[in-house]
Structures are given as C-alpha cells and as structure tokens.
Amino acid sequence: MGALTYHRGMGQLRPGDDAPPFSLTDDSGQSVSSESLRGTRYVLYFYPRDDTPGCTTEACQFNENLAAFQQASVPVIGVSRDDAGSHQAFRTKYGLRFPLVSDPDRAAHDAYGAWGDRPPRGEGVIRSTFIVGADGRIERAWYGVRSDGHAGEVVEALGEGAAA
Numbered sequence: 001m002g003a004l005t006y007h008r009g010m011g012q013l014r015p016g017d018d019a020p021p022f023s024l025t026d027d028s029g030q031s032v033s034s035e036s037l038r039g040t041r042y043v044l045y046f047y048p049r050d051d052t053p054g055c056t057t058e059a060c061q062f063n064e065n066l067a068a069f070q071q072a073s074v075p076v077i078g079v080s081r082d083d084a085g086s087h088q089a090f091r092t093k094y095g096l097r098f099p100l101v102s103d104p105d106r107a108a109h110d111a112y113g114a115w116g117d118r119p120p121r122g123e124g125v126i127r128s129t130f131i132v133g134a135d136g137r138i139e140r141a142w143y144g145v146r147s148d149g150h151a152g153e154v155v156e157a158l159g160e161g162a163a164a
Helices: 053-064 066-071 084-094 107-112 150-163
Strands: 023-026 031-033 042-046 076-080 100-102 115-118 122-125 128-132 138-143
Touching: 023 084, 042 053, 042 107, 042 150, 053 066, 053 076, 053 084, 053 150, 066 150, 084 100, 128 150, 138 150
Parallel strands: 042 076, 076 100
Antiparallel strands: 023 031, 023 100, 042 128, 115 122, 128 138
C-alpha cells in the first residue's frame, strides 16, 4: 500500500487512461517528451524538490534499482519544478544515472494530477509515480507515495505487468 488518497475531484489518472502528453527539458538541455518515448514503456515520477531528505531517498532508491528497470527496458524519468542547474547538482552529488526533467510551469504536474491539496500541508507537489505502457496508456498510478521503499514497489509492479 504505502500511498495516501488525495481528494482532488478530477485529475487523478487511472490504469487504462491515456497518459497526458508532455515535452520537458532534462538537466543536459535535451528534450524528453511523450512523443520521443512513444512505443516505449517508461516510469515517470514526480517529486517536490532536489536534494531534500525524502526526495533524495526516493531518487537514490530508483538509482539503486536501475539495473532492474534497464533489464526490463523501462527508462525512469524524474520530474520536478527545479531547474537544470539544480538537477545537475543533484545528479552529480548522488551519482544518479537517469534523467531529471524540469517542469517549471507545472503543466505536466497538473496534467498528471501531481499537484494539489496535501492535507494538512496545503497545496503543493503530490509525490506520484506512473508506469506508462508502450501504447501510451497508464498501467499503474500511485499518488501520495512514501519515498522510502517506493522504487522497489514500482519494480515489483513492472514484473506483474510483464506477466499480465
């Protein structure tokens, strides 16, 4: 389990929904988009801020599990509102080997339901993860996840999806 339920009305994605289109820039200035990933199964995870305790735990655990994602040919992409310089420093400090993309205007956060009310902390980033299938549809969606242990949960879900 590990995920809290947030009441946002509309906006939360469910398995089978079309993944919202996005086009964001990674920390090296390269475009990462739903179009460039078409035909590829991938993980997109939204986190609040580079180099903060929970976000560091989550990123490092995705990094530690990267071999399992690579074995499944599933790229991992982290999304936050931080800029490229912040992402570069974060990746370098922790040796992260997957792209971090910037969503400064919050368009992707909003489209994926990763921004909203977080009781009792008010409005902000809802830590969220999505497995997007090669067909461009949401396979799994987690909202309000706990950073510690979540990457392993995503790896496990990838295996369930492959077996389905």
